[in-house]
Amino acid sequence: MTKPEGELTWRDLEIGSIVTEPGNASQYQTGNWRSQRPTYDFRKCIKCGLCQIFCPEGCIEQNADEYFEANLFYCKGCGICARECPTGVVTMVEEEEE
């Protein structure tokens, strides 16, 4: 899209709201749906990658130190990673908490 969604007028839409740019769903921020956020104690992490496999959003990537971490632009805060982590690395905290 040439403009951000919030600036598109009805005249800017393609016929039938067709999306002509392949893969532009990646621009859609689902992270703001979140009410809980994952926090990490990487000292416990064995880098097994189970959290990445279970993540329904597919938003867990390895960071510079190769630890598995959610991309908060997409993470909806479901907590499945926290539940599945065999070593208890992930703790979900309320979004408004520091």
Place this chain on the structure above:
Amino acid sequence: MAKRVGIEVSLAVAEAAQLANVDVVAAYPITPQTHIVEHLAELVANGELDAAYIPVESEHSAMSACLGSSAVGARTFTATAGQGLELMHEVLYVASSMRLPVVMAVANRALSAPLSVWGDHSDVMAVRDTGWIQIFAENGQEAVDNVLCAFRIGEDPRVLLPVMVHLDGFYLSHMIEPIVFPEPSQVDKFLPLFKYPMPLHPDRPVTMGAFGPPIIYSEAKKAQEVNLEAAREVILQGWDEFGKTFKRYYSPVEQYRSEDAKVLLLTLGSFSETAMTAVDKLRGEGKSVGLVRIRLWRPFPFAELRQAVRNAGVLIVLDRAISFGGPGGPVCSEVRSALYGEDKKPKVIGFVGGLGGRDITPAGFEEIVKKGINIAEKGSENEFEIYGVRE
């Protein structure tokens, strides 16, 4: 030369789709529409129509398959009626909002319960707001002609909207009528090849029917409404071009002996022809009665209707559906709404009748006119009258 043949209207409608050289038919049989899709299946099976016929498991699937075929740019036709139209309901909205010009014949039928396969307009009125262009035929010829016009109008790049052609179940679908079939070469000239501007194609990937969050949904709906409104002009052009080519002319609001009439009847569909007979009789008796028929149900012909009824004192609207707990008949309430802001307008009296295949004879229309005039003079406790119901 165009040929004039005696043929069941359903078969004629199927042959109109054949003349339009449709690419795909996805359909499910349901009374009183069955003969349309049955005949199309036959034409495809016999090699008389080069099209893909998709036999599906329900009307919901029929319309869904139509979306897919229209989205790749195939000329697509289907037909349904009554409960079948209702089973398609949610997919109808998708066809219009995705701008897919499917053409569908609807052999109008009552809705259950009690189970009724017979004709009325309950099915149409339930899909009134689905965003389709909707045209009413009054006889077999009009059904055939308007199937052809529907492709031309719907597939026009300025429109790209699905079109329903309504023909009354049994009253039209099962009648054998004389039909003039145009020459295929003339139809080919009238109907340019369908070219969807952004069809589904692996070389040029697009996403259709994507997620529309609150930030964009209102804009999508505004665009859809503007588009349907803009279709008016193309509909008029389509009918005009059809008239020039085939010498049969159509308008959004049709009038019959209505110009100087003090009392007007308003009908949709095949009952209009019966009402004309009644108008002739009443005119013969010196009564100032005329008839107005809405042909274009969506987009609603506001300007044409206002112009057609402005000089009348009383306008008697016959609905073949009830809006339960509402203002009576959907047509009547829309007509009232269209006239509300006018300085010069007739008194609008609502009747509901012809439900579930109940006939209204010419004498019945005379009675409706008489009762309507009486209500206009003396008023009534009721919002509307159900004509012919046993008390």
